[in-house]
Amino acid sequence: MPPPKPAPIPIPPASPNVLPPTPISPTGTGIADVQDPEAAGLLSPKSQAFSFPPPQQQPPLEHNAVSTRRISIAEPAVKPGAAAASPFNFTPMVATKAPVTPKANQRRGHKYKHSSVSHQIFLEPPPRAPLSLPASLPMPTWTELYRSISPDQRTRALWCLCHLFVAGYTLYSAGGSLALTALSHLIVFDAAGASVCVAVDVLSNFEVWKRSSIRHPFGLERAEVLAGFAMSVFLLFMGFDIISHGAEHLLEGWWGPRSAHGHAHEEHVARVSAGSIDFAAAAALAVTMVSATLLKNHARIGRAMKFAALEHLPSILSNPSHLLTLATSTLLLLIPLLSLPQSSWLDRALALSMALSMIAIGVRLVKVLGSMLLMSYSGGGEKVSRVIDEIESDPAVKELQEARFWQAHHGLCIATLKVVIEAGMEEGRLRERLGRLVRDRLGGPYGKGAGSKWEVSVATTTS
Amino acid sequence: MDVISHRTALTYDKSSSSGEHSHEHSHSHSSHDHSHSNGHPHGHSHNHDDHHHHAAPPSAASKFLMRKFEGVPLIHSILAEKDSRRISYFMCLNFLFMMVQTIYGFITGSLGLISDSVHMFFDCLALAVGVCAAVMSKWPPSTRYPYGLGKMDTLAGFANGIFLMLISVEIVFEALERLRTPTEMSRLGELFVVSTAGLAVNMVGIFAFDHAHVHAGGGGHSHSHGGGGHGNDNMHGIFLHILADALGSVSVVISTMLIHYTSWPGFDPLASMLIAVLIFASSVPLVTSAAKNLLLTVDAGTEYTLRETIAGISALPGVRGYQATRFWESGEGMVRGVIHITAEGDPEAVRRRVEDWLKSNVEKVDVTVVVEHGAEGGCWCRRKD
Numbered sequence: 001m002p003p004p005k006p007a008p009i010p011i012p013p014a015s016p017n018v019l020p021p022t023p024i025s026p027t028g029t030g031i032a033d034v035q036d037p038e039a040a041g042l043l044s045p046k047s048q049a050f051s052f053p054p055p056q057q058q059p060p061l062e063h064n065a066v067s068t069r070r071i072s073i074a075e076p077a078v079k080p081g082a083a084a085a086s087p088f089n090f091t092p093m094v095a096t097k098a099p100v101t102p103k104a105n106q107r108r109g110h111k112y113k114h115s116s117v118s119h120q121i122f123l124e125p126p127p128r129a130p131l132s133l134p135a136s137l138p139m140p141t142w143t144e145l146y147r148s149i150s151p152d153q154r155t156r157a158l159w160c161l162c163h164l165f166v167a168g169y170t171l172y173s174a175g176g177s178l179a180l181t182a183l184s185h186l187i188v189f190d191a192a193g194a195s196v197c198v199a200v201d202v203l204s205n206f207e208v209w210k211r212s213s214i215r216h217p218f219g220l221e222r223a224e225v226l227a228g229f230a231m232s233v234f235l236l237f238m239g240f241d242i243i244s245h246g247a248e249h250l251l252e253g254w255w256g257p258r259s260a261h262g263h264a265h266e267e268h269v270a271r272v273s274a275g276s277i278d279f280a281a282a283a284a285l286a287v288t289m290v291s292a293t294l295l296k297n298h299a300r301i302g303r304a305m306k307f308a309a310l311e312h313l314p315s316i317l318s319n320p321s322h323l324l325t326l327a328t329s330t331l332l333l334l335i336p337l338l339s340l341p342q343s344s345w346l347d348r349a350l351a352l353s354m355a356l357s358m359i360a361i362g363v364r365l366v367k368v369l370g371s372m373l374l375m376s377y378s379g380g381g382e383k384v385s386r387v388i389d390e391i392e393s394d395p396a397v398k399e400l401q402e403a404r405f406w407q408a409h410h411g412l413c414i415a416t417l418k419v420v421i422e423a424g425m426e427e428g429r430l431r432e433r434l435g436r437l438v439r440d441r442l443g444g445p446y447g448k449g450a451g452s453k454w455e456v457s458v459a460t461t462t463s
Numbered sequence: 464m465d466v467i468s469h470r471t472a473l474t475y476d477k478s479s480s481s482g483e484h485s486h487e488h489s490h491s492h493s494s495h496d497h498s499h500s501n502g503h504p505h506g507h508s509h510n511h512d513d514h515h516h517h518a519a520p521p522s523a524a525s526k527f528l529m530r531k532f533e534g535v536p537l538i539h540s541i542l543a544e545k546d547s548r549r550i551s552y553f554m555c556l557n558f559l560f561m562m563v564q565t566i567y568g569f570i571t572g573s574l575g576l577i578s579d580s581v582h583m584f585f586d587c588l589a590l591a592v593g594v595c596a597a598v599m600s601k602w603p604p605s606t607r608y609p610y611g612l613g614k615m616d617t618l619a620g621f622a623n624g625i626f627l628m629l630i631s632v633e634i635v636f637e638a639l640e641r642l643r644t645p646t647e648m649s650r651l652g653e654l655f656v657v658s659t660a661g662l663a664v665n666m667v668g669i670f671a672f673d674h675a676h677v678h679a680g681g682g683g684h685s686h687s688h689g690g691g692g693h694g695n696d697n698m699h700g701i702f703l704h705i706l707a708d709a710l711g712s713v714s715v716v717i718s719t720m721l722i723h724y725t726s727w728p729g730f731d732p733l734a735s736m737l738i739a740v741l742i743f744a745s746s747v748p749l750v751t752s753a754a755k756n757l758l759l760t761v762d763a764g765t766e767y768t769l770r771e772t773i774a775g776i777s778a779l780p781g782v783r784g785y786q787a788t789r790f791w792e793s794g795e796g797m798v799r800g801v802i803h804i805t806a807e808g809d810p811e812a813v814r815r816r817v818e819d820w821l822k823s824n825v826e827k828v829d830v831t832v833v834v835e836h837g838a839e840g841g842c843w844c845r846r847k848d
Contacts, residue, residue: 212788212789214761214766214769214770214773214788214790215760215761215766216758216759216760216761217759217761217788217789217790217791217800218759218789218791220758222757222758222759223758226621226754226757226758229618229621229622230621230625233622233625233626233629234625234629237626237629237630240585240588241633244578244581244582244585247578247581248574248578248581251574251577251578252574366622370618371608373614373618373757374608374612374614374615374618375608375609375610375614376607376608376609376610377607384606384607385606388606402831403606403609404609404610405606405609406609406610408759414789414801416801416831418831427810427835427836428835428836431833431835455787455801457787457801457803457831457833458833459814459831459832459833459834460810460833460834461811461814462811
């Protein structure tokens with residue numbers, strides 16, 4: 001009679017990326033050997049609570065085999081008392097301290113286990129899948145990054161440079177016009193956003209971006225949130241910068257006769273003669289349109305922001321930063337073209353309103369992205385507490401001990417729940433139900449189309 | 464073996480407001496009545512406060528102010544914490560100086576003075592953000608912020624670092640512009656006086672924050688877990704900000720003197736460029752360490768321990784597999800995480816075993832262990848996507 005074969009290993013062996021320090025090699029008994037003897041001390045669990053059915057018979061042969069085996073278990077895997085009561089509590093599901101190298105006597109133990117006597121006595125240790133550690137993924141080097149850029153991404157990167165160049169041109173040709181300076185700052189912000197988009201695209205060619213590893217538990221995708229946060233600080237900085245420059249200009253005008261600077265701001269009034277095209281503004285308009293439509297420039301940031309008032313506008317305009325850039329560049333293009341009166345007051349008012357809206361957008365962005373970085377979920381206002389109420393009112397839930405909802409990055413939200421349930425409840429069912437509840441209530445209308453994924457972990461206890 | 468008594472986000476929510484911290488400091492006299500409505504037993508607040516070991520007790524003036532503002536919880540909580548107290552004192556000093564400067568500037572009609580006070584106004588704003596961050600970082604976890612606001616300090620430090628980098632880039636651009644088209648410097652004497660006064664104010668700030676900065680400085684800040692714990696990045700950022708201002712004043716003082724003696728106006732942009740480069744370089748370590756913390760990156764030492772520990776889980780009896788392991792370091796040296804275990808046998812026992820295993824191998828760990836039966840219809844964690 002052949003011995004019962006262990007069931008085929010359900011999980012395929014670890015991905016090839018699994019690296020040392022601890023290679024886990026499956027042995028016949030399913031003991032995960034640990035090669036490093038020092039680490040083994042760390043790894044021996046104190047499994048007092050283990051309870052296999054005690055063997056009915058105790059043939060002397062097996063006794064030998066087991067006791068030699070026990071010697072190799074330096075850390076007591078079984079309580080001494082328990083060991084005396086049932087010496088064959090065959091529990092070495094344990095990383096042993098001494099490396100369990102295939103010695104001759106241990107091999108013998110194996111052989112006896114498969115003999116016709118022993119296989120009735122010994123329960124076959126359950127089949128153990130070789131468990132894969134989350135792979136440690138290498139960070140791409142610069143050359144790797146450069147090589148991985150696809151032609152499409154290269155054109156987009158070049159376009160970002162072009163965008164930046166237009167920003168420089170606008171700044172250069174501003175010549176004292178505060179509004180045009182503000183516009184150039186906005187274009188710099190747009191260019192930076194486009195560059196971040198391209199960088200994200202390039203980086204997501206790599207595993208380390210998406211996949212979770214021990215080093216980066218949420219992948220590197222959170223870096224995008226951080227970059228967005230830094231950019232919104234940039235936006236705020238530029239807003240304040242414009243305001244302070246404007247204030248200085250204003251003061252210069254105020255104290256003008258007495259100051260040595262003269263009337264620098266008077267010159268720009270006729271910067272573009274009436275009836276002609278302001279090339280800087282036209283270039284700004286064109287470049288923003290192209291970036292917004294082709295590059296999906298800060299699309300994700302725009303989605304994360306979602307001003308309720310702008311939701312109904314077409315997609316380009318629903319991103320507040322695009323809306324601002326497009327509106328002001330159109331205005332700056334139209335004012336000279338239609339021979340509207342140009343005045344330094346109009347210029348200042350325009351610049352001030354741009355600066356204020358930049359600050360408004362920046363504050364909004366800082367709040368949304370900052371809350372992501374602070375490990376909280378900002379998507380739904382009161383929704384979270386309503387979900388908690390709903391979970392607590394679930395008939396299977398006796399008590400909700402812990403409920404944590406937060407967003408790790410643009411694409412991933414995490415919910416961890418600890419619930420106390422009645423003994424004998426079907427946990428799987430409950431888990432599925434709660435998971436669906438969270439996904440339905442919170443995962444819904446997050447932007448248009450793609451919502452972020454929710455990972456719902458429900459830990460249950462009966463006590 | 465009992466269930467790990469996690470202090471949960473839900474119970475935190477009900478526990479108390481941040482005003483609680485102040486009790487320790489104001490207990491020295493018993494006559495005052497507590498206006499805090501939460502009515503905590505006093506003993507509780509004491510051992511709660513042990514986490515925030517403040518070596519320096521508040522000065523007599525601070526105590527007086529705290530007594531004064533007993534009824535205003537916001538100001539009281541600012542004064543109760545060492546960090547926020549220092550920042551707010553300095554902010555007041557800065558603000559006063561700004562007011563004096565503005566008024567004097569308007570009276571004398573001096574543009575330099577007024578534009579400098581605009582600059583100081585933004586400094587005050589940055590300091591106000593710092594105070595907010597220092598106070599908010601002590602808020603307990605809530606449903607909105609399930610892991611508390613401990614990262615607020617880091618976030619404020621990060622923002623401050625980015626701000627400094629941007630400012631230094633702007634200074635370099637402006638300096639290049641001024642080198643290209645040199646403008647005649649006017650009112651050198653006035654500029655000299657203003658920048659000397661600004662330097663004096665900022666020196667006060669530097670000495671006030673120097674102590675707080677000791678933990679954060681030196682570049683060896685990357686392994687911040689377990690160390691100073693709280694307040695580092697925020698205080699570091701503010702320190703750098705004040706340092707930048709002080710250096711700016713120094714550069715103006717020196718360059719005005721040089722311009723006075725040599726009458727070459729190029730000294731000013733050169734000096735400010737030098738300062739800008741220094742500021743940029745000094746904010747790089749702040750930004751990188753804060754970014755690492757905010758990205759929830761696990762540092763190398765903890766990674767090793769975690770790797771060993773997780774590998775050990777597979778050897779625990781009853782464990783057939785694990786999925787969806789996510790472990791991250793929270794600011795206070797805690798390791799938090801989620802792990803899904805596929806188990807056989809009693810799930811409760813397996814959960815306890817795994818939790819004990821984690822607790823015995825990783826110090827200060829709080830992990831949500833989800834135990835599933837292999838037969839169960841399949842949690843998302845086992846689905847390939």
